[in-house]
Amino acid sequence: MAAPTPPSADPRQRFEELNRRYAVELRLSAVSAGGGGIGGLVTAVAELTANPIWLIDPQRRVVSRSARARGSDFRPPEVDELLAHHGPADLSGAQPLLVAAQPARGVVRRHLLMPVRRDDCLFAWLVMAEVSGRLTREDSALVGRAAFHLASEYAVQRRVARASWNARATLARQLVRGHTRDDDIADAAEYLGVQADADRVLVYVSDVVGAQPSDEAHDEESLSALVAVDLGVEVLATRGREGMILLVEVPDGQAAVAFVHRVKQAMRRLLAAIGQPDATVGVSGVTRPAALQRAYRETREVVLCVDRFARTSERVIAVDDLGPARLFVANGDLGAVRRYVQDVIGALLDGGPGTADLLRTLQCFFDTGRSVRESAARLGIHENTVRLRMAKVHDLTGLDVASDANDQLSAQTALLVLRLEGHPAIPAFDERHGFTDDTERGKDTA
Incomplete structure (x- = not known):
């Protein structure tokens, strides 16, 4: 990158410039060592330059920024506009990219743009705008070193987050396996701020x-x-x-x-x-x-x-x-399960007149806890109609679902397979508890 201003040829001025950079490095290192975090580093950078700066994440959200610049509050720069005419190779070095002003494209002033990255992981973009003073070589050095320290801070936070995640995942495994002593789980949960019980x-x-x-x-x-x-x-x-x-x-x-x-x-x-x-x-x-x-x-x-x-x-x-x-449905032989369904309620699957109503009524009968009254209410029919349909099911299949426990289990198992397969006469699973639309769901959870 061409520097905003060339380095001084005067050895004394060059020495003073290096001293200022050394002081900047000490300041940023002290903030990092003191636990200032990302916000502290951005604040320190803002205090070392008259120009506004922004830290913008990969989703183009402002993470942190200068509070104000000489009484003026500037909108965050559009990173995509700044990157429009620059490829990855332009940002592969250790120095920020100087983006020229392009008023026709909405970039009305020069910017320094630096990726905050570690290895192949992009954490954010650090941007400085030429607002309160001309961008200098020292501004470029400041942005470059700030990006380095910010990347280190992001990397540390990522490692901490991963360690916390691993600890929480371990606790989840312990809870599911149930082999760990209860007091060990309680201690781990308390440390992570999780309610174990x-x-x-x-x-x-x-x-x-x-x-x-x-x-x-x-x-x-x-x-x-x-x-x-x-x-x-x-x-x-x-x-x-x-x-x-x-x-x-x-x-x-x-x-x-x-x-x-x-x-x-x-x-x-x-x-x-x-x-x-x-x-x-x-x-x-x-x-x-x-x-x-x-x-x-x-x-x-x-x-x-x-x-x-x-x-x-x-x-x-x-x-x-x-x-x-x-x-039975999960572990039985696939062919045997299908034959079982046919044996149990095959007479209701031939598409004959009224068989769809019989299947729907039979499923509703079980969904309502074998309540004739509730089944009638849910289906919008008379209670005697429910009884007549149950009698018809008995005639066609031999299943006495009203009083025989074995027949009830047989019918429920067969209906379960039909429900999984999406049989048009069988209502969806959520309708089993009366969840029919968002309004009703909201009432249930209120």
Whole structure:
């Protein structure tokens, strides 16, 4: 880069210039050593120059800046405009890039632009604008050394954050495995500021087959942060056998069914937002810490059920949506399960007149806890119509779902497979608890 002003040829002036740079280095080093952090370094730089400076992150957000410059407050520079005519090679050196004024493109003054990076990781951009005084060689040196110290500070913070993340991931693994002594877990949780005895919902996210590797060092780290912000709760995360595990803390006073539904909705939104809408997700019920190991097994069974039978976009399903029949559906021979469905309710699958109503009524009967009255209310029909349809089911299939426990289990297992497959006569899983639209969901969670 051509320096804003050439170095002095006078040895005395050159000596004084080097002394000033040495003083700058001592000042920046003292701020770093004293724990001033990123904000402290930017403040120190601002005090060493009359021109305004900005620290801008890769998402073009201002991290820190000079407060004011000689009574005038200037808008942050557009980094993309400053970079428009410069390639990566122009920024590969140890010196800032001098960007000339280009009024036609909206760049009305000269700028010094320096990437704050360490190895291949870009943390931010440090920008100085020529506002209060002409840019000098000392300004260039100041920006270069400030970028070096800022990069060191960012690297330290990244290492600290990674150590904290690793500790939290270890705690999540301990909670799920349940092999560590309770007092050891309590001590680790207290150190990390985590409530060890809180109720949690365990979310198991299966890895997407064929998905491209993420740029994130830990997919579970970024996803857990998104879930925490979306739900406003503490979320621990770690890796499972073939996916990631999220432990979502349940807020005090939350109804269990409604909160599980909120978690499901959040996972659908966030996975779509990060480009993984096809991920299969199992969601546990509200679980005490001692039962998290079982919740992990149950959510993996949910994932197996969905992967084997689901033909629709509904791939975020709770353990309670499937019930105990998931054991057979998840682990049974695929052909045997399909034959079982045909044997149990095949007479209702031939598309004959009224069979769709019989299937819908049968599913509603189980979703309402075998309540004729509630089934009639939910379907908008008379209670006697529900009884007549149950009698018709008995006639066609031989299933006495009103009073025989074995027949009830057989019918529920067969219906579960149809629900996973997205049979048009079977309502979606969320309708099992009456969640039909955003308004109703809001009422349930209020």
